[in-house]
Amino acid sequence: MNAVIPISPDDLGGPFVTADAGYFEVLAVREQVVLVEFHSRPIEIRWFDDFELMYCQRQHDPETFKVIRKATEDERKLYRVPLWIQGEEVPECCGRPMFFVGQIDDDRICTEPPEGAKLWWHDGASFYIFTCSQCLECKSVGQQF
Ligand SMILES: [Zn+2]
DSSP states (O other): OEEEEESSTTOTTSOEEEEOGGGEEEEEEETTEEEEEESSOOTTOOSSOTTOEEEEEEOSSTTEEEEEEEOOHHHHHHTTOOOOSSSOOOOEETTEEOEEEEEEEGGGSOOOOOTTOSSOOOSSEEEEEEEOTTTOOEEEEEEEO
């Protein structure tokens, strides 16, 4: 896929810079919506940073998308893009990578350790839930700062 990036976010009609797949990773595609993270940006683009999740729309040529704006946290959840604390850690099942279902962050749940706990997750932990599209097994991965 190729990206068309407006030089200004206030002028989505252009001028634009184009970027090939060497600049970004596509993290979700659903109908006309594409969510991407850029590893690096063309020098003209200053209105977002590397590794920010960007909301994009497919163009008439389905291999091309236009960057519209920064994606919201709700969109990250809606399109099931994990926000990893450490590196990407996708478990496998039935010989293939499992599908990400969703993420639980410890600022949204009770973090008090159970009585007698020797170790417990502290600040800045996230739990990532996955399922297998072949056997419906579920697995979770925990990460912390
Ligand atoms: Zn499986």
